[in-house]
Amino acid sequence: MKLFPGAGAAGAILLFAASPALALQDPKIPPAPKTQEKRDVPSTVEFSYVFPVNHDVLDPVGLARFQLSLESLLHGTLDDAVAGAGGFAKGAFFLGVMLLDRTVAKMGHEYGHTAVFNRAGYKDFLLTVGNQEPEPLTFHEVFINSIIPARNMSIQLTEEDAQDALTRFSTQAFEEFSALSYAGGLNQEQVHLNLYRERVLRHQFGFFDTSSYLIESVSTLAYSGAANADIDGYVESLKRAGFTTSIGAVKALSTVRFLSGSAISAGLGFYKVMSEDKFDGFAPRVIAGGKEWTVLWPEFESFLTRRGPTVRASLPVRALGWTVLHGLETAVASEGLEFEWGIEASRPAAPWLDVRGSLFAGTEGGLWAEAGVAVKPLPSVSFLGSWHVGNGYTFHRDVYGETFDFEERTETGFQLGFSTIFKF
Numbered sequence: 001m002k003l004f005p006g007a008g009a010a011g012a013i014l015l016f017a018a019s020p021a022l023a024l025q026d027p028k029i030p031p032a033p034k035t036q037e038k039r040d041v042p043s044t045v046e047f048s049y050v051f052p053v054n055h056d057v058l059d060p061v062g063l064a065r066f067q068l069s070l071e072s073l074l075h076g077t078l079d080d081a082v083a084g085a086g087g088f089a090k091g092a093f094f095l096g097v098m099l100l101d102r103t104v105a106k107m108g109h110e111y112g113h114t115a116v117f118n119r120a121g122y123k124d125f126l127l128t129v130g131n132q133e134p135e136p137l138t139f140h141e142v143f144i145n146s147i148i149p150a151r152n153m154s155i156q157l158t159e160e161d162a163q164d165a166l167t168r169f170s171t172q173a174f175e176e177f178s179a180l181s182y183a184g185g186l187n188q189e190q191v192h193l194n195l196y197r198e199r200v201l202r203h204q205f206g207f208f209d210t211s212s213y214l215i216e217s218v219s220t221l222a223y224s225g226a227a228n229a230d231i232d233g234y235v236e237s238l239k240r241a242g243f244t245t246s247i248g249a250v251k252a253l254s255t256v257r258f259l260s261g262s263a264i265s266a267g268l269g270f271y272k273v274m275s276e277d278k279f280d281g282f283a284p285r286v287i288a289g290g291k292e293w294t295v296l297w298p299e300f301e302s303f304l305t306r307r308g309p310t311v312r313a314s315l316p317v318r319a320l321g322w323t324v325l326h327g328l329e330t331a332v333a334s335e336g337l338e339f340e341w342g343i344e345a346s347r348p349a350a351p352w353l354d355v356r357g358s359l360f361a362g363t364e365g366g367l368w369a370e371a372g373v374a375v376k377p378l379p380s381v382s383f384l385g386s387w388h389v390g391n392g393y394t395f396h397r398d399v400y401g402e403t404f405d406f407e408e409r410t411e412t413g414f415q416l417g418f419s420t421i422f423k424f
Contacts, residue, residue: 042423043076044204050384050417055402057118058111059415064192067108068212071101075208079279080424082207087274094211099147101211105189105219106146106153112188113155116181119403122161128154172241173406176306179237180398182230183304187399189219190303193257197299200262201316201323204421205282207273213266220254220302234304243308244334250309253332254302261285261297261316284316293319301329305398308333312395314342322347329395339363340395352376356386366392366405374419384417 048065074097082090114125114137126134129145130152137155145151157165169177193216199205205213225231225247235245257263261284269281285297296316303310314327324345331338339362346356354374361367372386390397390411403411 043079043206044072044199045076045422045424046072046199046204046419048384048417048419050386050415052402053414053416055413056123057402058115059402060112060115060188060191060400062415062417063108063111063115063188064195065417065419067104067192068195070104071209071212074100075206075211076422076424078208079206083279084277090207090274094208097208098211098215099149101215102149103143103146105192105212105215106149107142108188108192109185109219110142110146110153110155112184112186112191113181114184115188116177116184117157117161119401120165120177120407122157122165124158124161126156126158128156169406173404175237175241176406177404179234179241179304180306182233182237185230186220186223187303189216190257190301191399192216194301196266197260197262200265200282201284201296203283205262205265205269207270207279209282210266210270213263217257217263221251223251225251238306238308238333241306242335243306245308245332249332250304253309253311256300256302256311256313260299262299264297293317299325303329303395303399305331305395306393307331307338307395310395312340312342314344331395338395342396351379354382360394360396362392362394364393366390366394366397368394368396368400372415380421380423382419382421384415384419386415388413388415 047069049069050059050062050065052059052062078093078097082093085093110127117125125137127137127141127145128134129141134156135141142153145153156162165174165177193213196205196209196213196216199209220231223229223231231247231250235247235250238245264285265282269279272278272281286294287297288295294317296318299314299316301310301312301314303312308331310329310331312327312329314325317324317326322345324343327342327344329340329342331340340360341362342358342360344356344358346354349355352375354376355372356374357369357371359367359369368388368390370386370388372384374382374384376382388411390401390405392409393405397405397411401411402413405411
């Protein structure tokens with residue numbers, strides 16, 4: 001990203017090895033015909049998208065849903081295809097899927113920057129690839145250049161819009177806008193990761209989903225700390241705005257993602273598929289439960305906000321049909337800590353209707369509230385609608401808002417969307 005410069009790239013990993021056990025058969029009895037065992041949990045393919053109605057911006061959740069849709073069909077189909085295969089074959093397929101998923105993640109990262117620029121009203125952007133001259137941003141160019149993981153790309157405003165931003169905002173507001181612009185790509189990767197967390201909580205996570213989960217979990221940790229890269233630009237812009245942090249702090253705080261219950265489920269599930277060919281290892285981690293309630297392992301997120309890098313811890317609880325996440329988020333800067341409390345709740349209200357709501361309140365006096373519904377004419381099809389209001393500054397608005405609080409203290413927004421889920 002560039003408002004200014006930046007670039008994105010992350011790495012990958014993996015290990016595998018398992019061989020089928022041999023079984024002795026009585027030579028006098030003909031062996032039973034081999035049948036394909038049914039998978040423990042059906043593959044789940046998801047296509048979904050949401051868009052703002054009253055603001056012309058690229059929505060981070062809508063972008064993340066689009067990313068997941070690009071990955072989902074391949075993930076679900078291959079989950080069925082590799083069942084019963086040996087560890088080497090599964091590992092080879094997994095590495096191939098990681099190339100696609102890294103491409104999608106890199107595209108999402110770059111468009112995460114444009115989502116921040118959109119909120120300031122800017123629509124025209126330039127793409128710089130390596131040392132080439134900037135050219136108008138197109139989806140085609142971002143996709144082609146994202147295929148090569150190590151290729152550096154940056155997105156910047158046109159010269160006219162960059163000059164407008166300098167004169168339009170106060171010095172403080174400009175530096176905060178600049179910091180959030182640098183942060184937009186890495187924040188988008190956390191938003192994308194949260195969709196895979198939701199798949200774990202719904203017990204719809206699959207073997208190849210582990211690829212995306214791993215890539216997005218390491219995105220900030222593995223991101224370049226070089227001068228003019230996104231993290232460096234974020235840290236320097238924050239410093240000029242009066243909030244002191246460091247590249248090391250940004251990376252260190254991002255490692256909390258690996259402590260999440262969904263991360264543990266992804267890791268254990270991956271091991272069971274590789275070693276035992278067992279596809280039911282991705283269930284949420286339960287730490288306590290009763291007849292009508294269950295407490296799951298905590299979930300952890302890390303964002304880059306205008307008050308410093310944050311850590312958010314939330315505890316998923318299921319009771320009386322509700323799934324509730326109570327959370328506390330802390331921004332870490334040398335000038336002191338800022339906190340934000342939040343709660344998210346959802347439940348089926350009827351066979352054809354799901355409802356959800358959320359509320360976030362920060363120590364600066366800001367508030368964010370949201371309510372949404374999913375209307376299901378068919379069990380696998382949902383039409384989505386949500387409404388939100390934000391007043392003042394919150395960390396949540398930094399990531400999910402459609403305007404900036406320093407331009408419009410109160411924000412209201414309405415979103416529409418759809419979702420289709422297939423199990424096979």
